[in-house]
């Protein structure tokens with residue numbers, strides 16, 4: 001259903017307006033979706049608010065059974081969802097299958113939490129008194145998600161929110177609305193009651209803004225650009241609204257002189273050009289120790305020049321298109337900036353041919369750590385080789401950006417690997433693997449401008465979607481006073 005989903009019904013925007021979903025590999029319109037505004041958001045939030053009391057009282061294991069069913073439906077439809085995702089978002093089929101798999105994993109994982117949702121039990125300092133802390137849902141959750149992981153990232157937000165007893169208003173990216181519909185159809189079919197999950201399509205500026213600012217929304221969980229995240233945080237501060245932000249990255253792969261260069265090149269190609277560089281975990285910097293630079297560059301260049309651009313549905317394609325024309329212009333602008341800064345363009349640097357929003361995999365060499373292409377998130381298939389002399393310098397350069405999501409280091413030296421793990425200041429660290437490929441049952445997120453201190457995935461997600469309630473039960477039958485000397 002290419003519509004909004006509010007209070008268990010598929011509906012158009014109240015204004016009757018629509019916007020197109022476009023296949024980025026062909027430029028053609030594949031669907032029209034409701035262009036929602038504050039009035040639609042109001043209805044969705046009201047439905048979520050009404051549904052909250054009965055959902056929070058539904059036993060968590062029962063909520064888990066519904067999520068388990070949703071996981072099964074995702075699994076059954078994995079192939080068809082992956083194809084639809086390639087059509088709407090552009091990345092190659094192997095990756096869209098992975099995206100759906102990540103949603104399956106998260107859904108099953110959170111279904112299991114229905115029989116756990118661990119709290120804390122500790123002894124009381126007083127006799128005949130019990131103390132424990134349990135997790136309460138926060139209320140109506142706004143899930144505002146990006147287009148680069150159209151099923152996986154919504155699942156990171158919606159599944160922990162639902163298992164914890166929250167109700168949700170979901171605003172998927174306006175570039176990937178059909179996958180948002182598919183996710184909600186599955187939740188509906190799995191038995192999520194009316195009002196518990198609601199879907200509102202539209203732009204971030206109008207629908208997203210209205211949702212994030214709605215006074216009845218208790219928590220905003222947002223993944224997207226740092227600029228948009230900052231605005232959400234500023235707006236939410238006045239209302240003391242809970243906000244969980246997952247924002248940009250400027251991730252690096254550190255290649256030390258002793259590294260297995262073929263293995264490193266595998267990791268670089270996958271992390272820099274997979275998803276056409278459109279991951280917040282993408283490797284847009286290669287910080288290489290000088291003795292390794294020449295051989296690494298040669299091998300990387302040879303591999304990169306073999307990559308085939310094309311429609312992600314074609315099995316021979318390695319790299320799909322960028323999501324839209326605006327992104328392509330922005331990537332091209334960064335290539336221009338890199339040239340002006342004096343970096344050496346080794347390969348790529350041009351839009352691909354055809355009607356889609358293709359861009360050639362691009363490598364810059366001799367990049368200085370302070371250049372804009374080494375500091376700013378490009379979100380495209382562009383990576384920059386930065387030569388350094390030592391591990392210490394590599395770590396220092398790595399840590400010195402406005403972001404702090406993911407770092408990888410290639411070395412066989414266990415001492416260096418452990419020093420790097422100690423000193424790298426990003427939320428994710430990989431040893432002898434690229435910067436992408438986080439698993440859903442561990443904390444995911446980053447330091448500095450990558451977020452606001454929260455993590456998705458694992459138990460950490462539950463800390464975002466619940467609030468602690470501590471209960472003290474005095475069964476002594478007399479007044480007992482904590483902390484007071486008798």
Ligand code: UN1
Nearest residue numbers: 149279280281436437438
């Ligand atoms: C993102 O790019 O926003 O580790 C998320 C990874 C994926 C998730 C990426 N599992 O790259």
